[in-house]
Amino acid sequence: ILNVEQSPQSLHVQEGDSTNFTCSFPSSNFYALHWYRWETAKSPEALFVMTLNGDEKKKGRISATLNTKEGYSYLYIKGSQPEDSATYLCAFIVPGTASKLTFGTGTRLQVTL
Amino acid sequence: DAGVIQSPRHEVTEMGQEVTLRCKPISGHNSLFWYRQTMMRGLELLIYFNNNVPIDDSGMPEDRFSAKMPNASFSTLKIQPSEPRDSAVYFCASSDSATGEQFFGPGTRLTVL
Numbered sequence: 622i623l624n625v626e627q628s629p630q631s632l633h634v635q636e637g638d639s640t641n642f643t644c645s646f647p648s649s650n651f652y653a654l655h656w657y658r659w660e661t662a663k664s665p666e667a668l669f670v671m672t673l674n675g676d677e678k679k680k681g682r683i684s685a686t687l688n689t690k691e692g693y694s695y696l697y698i699k700g701s702q703p704e705d706s707a708t709y710l711c712a713f714i715v716p717g718t719a720s721k722l723t724f725g726t727g728t729r730l731q732v733t734l
Numbered sequence: 735d736a737g738v739i740q741s742p743r744h745e746v747t748e749m750g751q752e753v754t755l756r757c758k759p760i761s762g763h764n765s766l767f768w769y770r771q772t773m774m775r776g777l778e779l780l781i782y783f784n785n786n787v788p789i790d791d792s793g794m795p796e797d798r799f800s801a802k803m804p805n806a807s808f809s810t811l812k813i814q815p816s817e818p819r820d821s822a823v824y825f826c827a828s829s830d831s832a833t834g835e836q837f838f839g840p841g842t843r844l845t846v847l
Contacts, residue, residue: 653834655834655835655836663840664825664838664839664840664841665777665825665827665836665838666838667835667836667837670833670834670835710777714834718789718790719831719834720765720782720784720829720831720834721779721782721789721790722767722779722836723779724776724777724778726776727776
């Protein structure tokens with residue numbers, strides 16, 4: 622059983638705050654790690670697909686880093702806005718499958734004014 | 735492209751009835767995934783197809799669930815007979831082999847009374 626763990630489970634920040642959360646995954650047989658953003662009543666949307674150790678990806682105010690040797694990825698949001706409120710999921714490609722994802726339980730972010 | 739299309743968006747049925755959920759993946763994508771979202775277990779993979787062939791159905795809860803992909807542009811998930819514990823949101827997603835990024839449909843909210 623592959624464990625993908627995310628922390629914290631939930632987070633409440635003020636508008637303008639910067640924040641980050643963690644995804645931990647098995648470091649052996651790494652293939653790829655995905656980050657998804659999931660707004661309430663909508664469907665998950667892909668943010669990043671990360672494959673190389675040391676990868677750093679950025680999309681606007683959101684960025685992510687990857688450490689495959691120690692099995693973790695960080696997601697950063699700079700200057701949080703209310704529209705960033707969502708659940709952020711990471712997902713690990715199951716070794717040997719190339720496409721099957723195991724999802725973490727997510728970090729629920731709420732940004733208030 | 736219209737993205738992944740799912741129908742119906744909402745389904746309310748009575749226990750014992752057959753339910754069929756439908757999915758049209760993004761054109762050109764060669765992998766298709768069926769997920770179920772519940773409060774208890776989060777987002778769990780039920781089954782996935784590569785090039786219309788079922789690859790892994792280990793997430794299908796029991797024999798009451800079946801899925802087919804008769805061609806590259808259509809898949810169904812059938813529950814027969816349905817039970818109240820099947821109530822959940824069912825998502826379909828598709829991806830291509832280049833990035834592995836999965837694109838999710840809007841989901842079908844199933845309620846079994």
